[in-house]
Amino acid sequence: MTAADGERELLRRTVEELLARHCTPARVAAAAAGSGWDARLWQALEETGLTLAGSPEEVGGSGGDLSAAADIAVAAGAAAAPVPLAETLAAGMLLGRAGLAIPSGPLTVAVASGPGLRRVPYGRLATTVAAGSGRSGRSGGSGRDGDWLAVIEPAGRGRTGRVGTGRGGTGRNLAGEPRDEIIFGGDVEVHDVPAGTADYARRLLRLFRSLLIAGAAQRALDLTVTYVQEREQFGRPLARFPTVQQELARMAGEVALIGAATQAAVAADLPGAGEGVSAVVAAKAQASSGAGVVAAIAHQLHGAIGITEEHRLRLTTTRLWSWRDEDGSEAECFAELGRAALAAGAGAGAGAGGLWPWLSGSPAAGSAV
Amino acid sequence: MRDGTLLPPVRPLPAGAAELRSQVRGFLSAERTAGRFVPACDAWLSGWDESFSRGLAERGWVGMTIPREYGGHGRSALERYVVVEELLAAGAPVAAHWVSDRQVGPNLLRYGSEPLKRRYLPAIAQGACYFAIGLSEPDAGSDLAAVRTTGTRADGGWTVSGTKIWTSGAHRAHALIALLRTGPPDGRKRHVGLSQLLIELEQPGVTIRPIISMTGEHHFNEVVFDGVFVPDEQVVGAIGEGWAQVTSELAYERSGPERLLSTFVLLDTLVGELAARSGSGDMGAGAADAGAGAVGRVVSRLWACRQMSLAVAGALAAGEAPEIAAALVKDVGTRLESEIIEVARMLTATPGVEPDPEGSGMAGLLAQAVLHAPGFTLRGGTNEILRGIVARGLGLR
Numbered sequence: 001m002t003a004a005d006g007e008r009e010l011l012r013r014t015v016e017e018l019l020a021r022h023c024t025p026a027r028v029a030a031a032a033a034g035s036g037w038d039a040r041l042w043q044a045l046e047e048t049g050l051t052l053a054g055s056p057e058e059v060g061g062s063g064g065d066l067s068a069a070a071d072i073a074v075a076a077g078a079a080a081a082p083v084p085l086a087e088t089l090a091a092g093m094l095l096g097r098a099g100l101a102i103p104s105g106p107l108t109v110a111v112a113s114g115p116g117l118r119r120v121p122y123g124r125l126a127t128t129v130a131a132g133s134g135r136s137g138r139s140g141g142s143g144r145d146g147d148w149l150a151v152i153e154p155a156g157r158g159r160t161g162r163v164g165t166g167r168g169g170t171g172r173n174l175a176g177e178p179r180d181e182i183i184f185g186g187d188v189e190v191h192d193v194p195a196g197t198a199d200y201a202r203r204l205l206r207l208f209r210s211l212l213i214a215g216a217a218q219r220a221l222d223l224t225v226t227y228v229q230e231r232e233q234f235g236r237p238l239a240r241f242p243t244v245q246q247e248l249a250r251m252a253g254e255v256a257l258i259g260a261a262t263q264a265a266v267a268a269d270l271p272g273a274g275e276g277v278s279a280v281v282a283a284k285a286q287a288s289s290g291a292g293v294v295a296a297i298a299h300q301l302h303g304a305i306g307i308t309e310e311h312r313l314r315l316t317t318t319r320l321w322s323w324r325d326e327d328g329s330e331a332e333c334f335a336e337l338g339r340a341a342l343a344a345g346a347g348a349g350a351g352a353g354g355l356w357p358w359l360s361g362s363p364a365a366g367s368a369v
Numbered sequence: 370m371r372d373g374t375l376l377p378p379v380r381p382l383p384a385g386a387a388e389l390r391s392q393v394r395g396f397l398s399a400e401r402t403a404g405r406f407v408p409a410c411d412a413w414l415s416g417w418d419e420s421f422s423r424g425l426a427e428r429g430w431v432g433m434t435i436p437r438e439y440g441g442h443g444r445s446a447l448e449r450y451v452v453v454e455e456l457l458a459a460g461a462p463v464a465a466h467w468v469s470d471r472q473v474g475p476n477l478l479r480y481g482s483e484p485l486k487r488r489y490l491p492a493i494a495q496g497a498c499y500f501a502i503g504l505s506e507p508d509a510g511s512d513l514a515a516v517r518t519t520g521t522r523a524d525g526g527w528t529v530s531g532t533k534i535w536t537s538g539a540h541r542a543h544a545l546i547a548l549l550r551t552g553p554p555d556g557r558k559r560h561v562g563l564s565q566l567l568i569e570l571e572q573p574g575v576t577i578r579p580i581i582s583m584t585g586e587h588h589f590n591e592v593v594f595d596g597v598f599v600p601d602e603q604v605v606g607a608i609g610e611g612w613a614q615v616t617s618e619l620a621y622e623r624s625g626p627e628r629l630l631s632t633f634v635l636l637d638t639l640v641g642e643l644a645a646r647s648g649s650g651d652m653g654a655g656a657a658d659a660g661a662g663a664v665g666r667v668v669s670r671l672w673a674c675r676q677m678s679l680a681v682a683g684a685l686a687a688g689e690a691p692e693i694a695a696a697l698v699k700d701v702g703t704r705l706e707s708e709i710i711e712v713a714r715m716l717t718a719t720p721g722v723e724p725d726p727e728g729s730g731m732a733g734l735l736a737q738a739v740l741h742a743p744g745f746t747l748r749g750g751t752n753e754i755l756r757g758i759v760a761r762g763l764g765l766r
């Protein structure tokens with residue numbers, strides 16, 4: 001193990017321990033039933049500086065690279081942490097890339113498409129970093145053409161961000177996490193940012209949502225492995241039944257695939273779209289399509305107790321069912337990748353092997369792909 | 370259960386991988402253009418072409434990881450991975466040297482005596498020495514420890530009797546490495562008393578009978594040993610250690626790119642044809658979107674499976690033994706190989722392409738793929754056995 005690996009492992013353990021202490025099933029459930037978040041957990045996280053890992057120190061971040069932020073997001077997903085931790089990590093990175101100062105407190109990211117910002121995670125209580133191109137998403141302001149970022153404080157904290165009065169209003173996802181509409185007016189300062197920033201924001205959202213899914217999928221597997229070892233039927237633990245073993249192994253395959261896809265996306269150079277397959281889109285496609293399989297097997301093996309409010313499994317599976325549709329469902333990602341695959345095939349002609357260079361991320365010299 | 374037990378870390382490919390990849394690609398493109406091979410599904414099993422194997426060997430792409438002192442090239446396992454996935458993605462005929470290159474070379478390097486290494490490794494690296502696998506028996510398929518082929522102690526060696534089955538390519542191969550019983554089991558511990566012997570196939574007492582597949586192809590065989598004398602020098606590793614040796618050998622067999630890419634040529638051709646049709650306006654926008662979605666589904670999964678396979682390859686190269694992850698790659702990868710067929714069928718249904726063994730293009734590839742598909746989830750340990758290994762790794766048994 002290298003020194004960097006050791007440091008990464010230490011960070012991972014620190015985060016997991018802190019989250020385990022706070023994210024008891026009772027507190028996660030209470031957040032969902034109440035205000036939508038756990039303020040005490042947020043405070044504890046903020047004190048450690050973990051909420052801004054991966055963002056440059058010059059703009060107020062904690063420094064470190066994407067892999068640190070990614071590990072924290074996976075841990076947050078596993079713990080079902082009822083705070084905008086992944087969202088804040090993504091927002092810090094987005095502001096850092098644009099060279100804008102990071103405001104204090106919980107943050108969230110929204111990409112504008114059409115008027116207003118819909119289904120913004122934790123929009124009611126976090127400062128929203130909105131990204132867009134041209135006039136989309138903005139109700140006022142000048143007619144800019146390029147990419148922009150806007151930092152919108154939540155209602156009641158100064159500059160306008162009205163929450164919950166638009167068509168979407170306030171809302172929640174299946175896990176009780178706030179998903180709110182944000183409307184912002186001309187008094188919000190809009191920053192011109194380099195071209196590609198809005199696209200970067202979209203990729204960040206997809207990547208961090210995939211990482212949350214990876215953590216939750218692993219937790220669903222862990223809970224199920226434990227359950228089938230404890231629960232006895234016909235005089236022996238469920239784990240001893242071959243059919244149960246086969247299903248769990250199938251589940252493990254999906255969990256490992258999601259892990260491989262998300263880790264590869266973290267390893268790929270995030271800012272540069274690069275050539276070949278977009279790793280982030282492929283990772284989200286895999287995370288979203290695997291999430292449903294994982295949740296279904298987890299519930300089947302838990303039996304009826306798993307679908308009760310009392311059991312903690314739902315805290316994980318309701319997240320899986322929500323997160324797979326957020327920031328790009330598998331249908332959206334499949335279509336996007338499929339179109340890119342067909343474009344790669346068109347560049348080479350049938351049977352001429354255009355797909356493989358694209359898929360393996362090593363386009364042939366002189367290829368049009 | 371930590372994530373790491375299911376999935377080793379994703380590591381980058383070595384420097385120079387891109388250069389190597391483009392060399393292989395250039396070679397394959399020239400060979401294909403010259404008509405020296407026609408891309409086929411599952412060609413690593415049925416594409417037996419000795420001159421193609423020797424041509425690859427001349428370029429240093431067979432026995433790559435064998436050290437130079439044994440006639441190899443001293444390349445890394447990950448460099449070999451790059452070459453192999455290029456060959457598989459192109460549907461190139463690599464069956465002749467496949468077993469020698471994939472597992473016999475590494476097995477001999479790890480367990481073989483000096484004379485065995487000197488005798489076989491240079492020939493393997495020349496693409497001129499072909500092996501079959503000697504594991505399955507008529508009464509020992511998934512239950513490998515039930516092998517009944519025996520080696521009886523003789524003067525200066527072992528007398529071997531018994532039957533091996535499903536030995537792909539044995540009728541053309543020079544030798545196989547057989548797992549057989551050289552000693553009694555230790556009570557219920559059946560893994561005790563098993564050994565690996567390297568047996569030349571062209572010698573008295575060896576009878577090879579063909580088993581024709583439902584494709585009409587002959588790659589399977591039944592190999593009968595009737596009192597075949599195998600000298601001590603042909604023992605691989607240690608007598609009684611066969612089980613441990615085979616288990617480590619199987620890790621190479623389970624997680625490689627051949628567990629994902631057996632139907633890649635079909636997918637590639639499908640994508641090329643769909644792209645041509647949508648480009649020429651032959652396809653309505655709705656059909657084009659549906660096609661893109663279905664292609665994206667298998668492409669994203671293939672991409673993810675490849676990342677997983679690469680992660681396992683990286684772990685193997687680092688000297689780790691990721692048994693669970695290797696089993697998972699085979700399970701998810703081989704099921705995807707079949708799913709690709711279903712997507713291809715769905716998307717070519719409209720112009721009415723049907724599988725035809727005599728057909729060219731999609732029709733011919735579909736015929737190959739459909740008839741080979743049942744084997745994908747059987748060979749190399751059935752997926753049910755592999756999922757059992759995973760379950761044991763998760764602590765369930």
